[in-house]
Amino acid sequence: MHDSSTRSISLEVYTAFGLKIASELELPELIPAASGVVEDVVIRQADLTEWSEQLEQTHFMIEGESFMFHVPGTAIYAVRGGKEVEVYVYHGADPDTVRLFVLGTCMGVLLLQRRILPLHGSAVVIGGKAYAFVGESGAGKSTLAAAFTQAGYKIVSDDVIAVQATAFKTIVYPAYPQQKLGLESMLQLEALQENKHGRKTNHGLILMDGNPAMPKHGHLRKLTGELNKYALPTVDSFHNEPLPLGGVFELVAESPKREFQREGELKAVIEHSLNMLECLHTLLFHTYRRVVIPRMSLGEWHFRTVARVARQVEGWRLLRDSSAFTASEIVHRVLDIIRKEENSYGS
Template sequence: MHDRSISVGWEQYTAFGLRIGSELKLPELVQSAPGAIEDVVIRQADLTASSDQLKQTNFVMQGERFMFQIPGTAIYAVREGRYIEVCIHPGADMDTVRLFVLGTCMGVLLMQRRILPIHGSAVVIRDKAYAFVGESGTGKSTLAAAFRQAGYQMVSDDVIAVKATASEPIVYPAYPQQKLGLDSLLQLEALQGHKRVRSQKHRFVLTHGNPAMPQYGDLRKIAGELNKYAVPTGDEFYNEPLPLGGVFELVTEASNRKFLCEGELTAVMEQPLNVLECLHTLLLHTYRRGTIPRMGLGEWYFGTAVRMARRVEGWRLLRSSSDFTASEMVQRILDILHKEENSYGSH
């Protein structure tokens, strides 16, 4: 049966530069006008025949079909860079079901379409996307949120979709939502009075030491995440593709004081990355990179990362993990890019 007939009446969305027709409601995504042919179809299917096989391993490859199971939630299958099939377990929490559709499933689908998913956050600075990558807890999403507070638009949070075109790497926007921890939300609220930070339309208000919900309604706690919440970004989301200008790797160096400026208030230091270091950073922070060898995409993956490393700038930002330095990091990044721009202009 043709996809158009089975998708009549389904929800239509856009994300990662793709038109999506979905049998499942995906409120996190941007809705699109009906009628266009879908790039991606998300539908329910009976995948229980693979249950026993999936109990033995994290995922299986059946030909070109990637399958995995989240116990108590669903069995998922991704194939041809076009189809995501979901077999929902009875009583499953739908927030959790969607979490893996928009996370692991979409990451695999992007790779099947030869689009590299980078694990991190990205914002728009001077008409280019800049990616923030790093290990868990280094403050990628918090930094992107601080940029939003400073008046910059967000492109992606968690999965950054990058296509290595003939001329330059292109970033395709994800969807208007961030994942932020409670500590980050409270710290960002404290930064509202900073002279470089514009006032937000929606503010957190502290009442007797507890965070009150912002005006746009209760924040939804993200399933499976400790004290992390889904924060809508609304009109602060940039929904057009744009070039990847650079990559900033965030590293905490609490114990190594040589990275800190003695006698200064600053707790952030930067190191430019050469091509090999930039390549290593891209490889290290690829989303769901452990699945790539089993999918037979190793050669494409490495070649794509090499082309990207040669065409974008990279920096490592070292900060003290004991200090909240998001606002300082925003200014440091802007200073770095200003110096780069002046350097290019002088040649």
């Protein structure tokens, strides 16, 4: 631990995940916080090389309230008590990769230490609520969120969704205005933008003409360590206020099979409503960095929190044809589901 009063290095203060984060490392992905705020979390550079040998033998270590892990050639990280992140950056390490793990694994573990549930997925604003899209890597979460933003909706988070559940409500805290998109998805969305015409729904214009086209991929930063993915800034389409969680959609990409055949027509997307137990299982499975939870002695808290969320919100599973580009169809399907849900509550 370090006494900030003895250090001359200035700290920039940012906001993300409902927290004020003071950092020695520049974090250009995050939104600067207002001056004079008191930080919740401090990110500092520190000499953590004494743990190098032990960390080389294992994926991560836990010492009391400290969680440490090692990324060869990049950095050693220590997340302490939900309040501090220490980083030892190896000489010659790529700064983008260093930040990738600060904003990913470090923030996921820090949220767990603060008893905030991190879900692995994207979240967008629909009708004044945040809707979470969870799923395994490659399921299409970020692509779907990008399709929503292209259609005029705001994004709350991509990759890590910070959720806090009380006995009476579940709140989603915004992350930061950046998405991670594959080149193929960006090109598909560009083509969709050029060819689709807007149509009215109860929630606004979908796939409307006149929206800014996706930036050309040549101007985007490729994410080191991410297979053919690029950092896509989303400042203009980012919602930076907490919102109630409206529902959870699990995306599952599957090869076409008999289940997709309905009345002689091949459907690209099939929906299933989840009961409370299915929703609970989905949230447990798609918790970000869930493998570390037992080692952090958070199993009971994790189950209790997820059960609370599953009781308060509705869940759906969307099976999509992995051989087709289905983002636009899923956007329409999701909006239809939400509209029907709202109508059923209003009737």
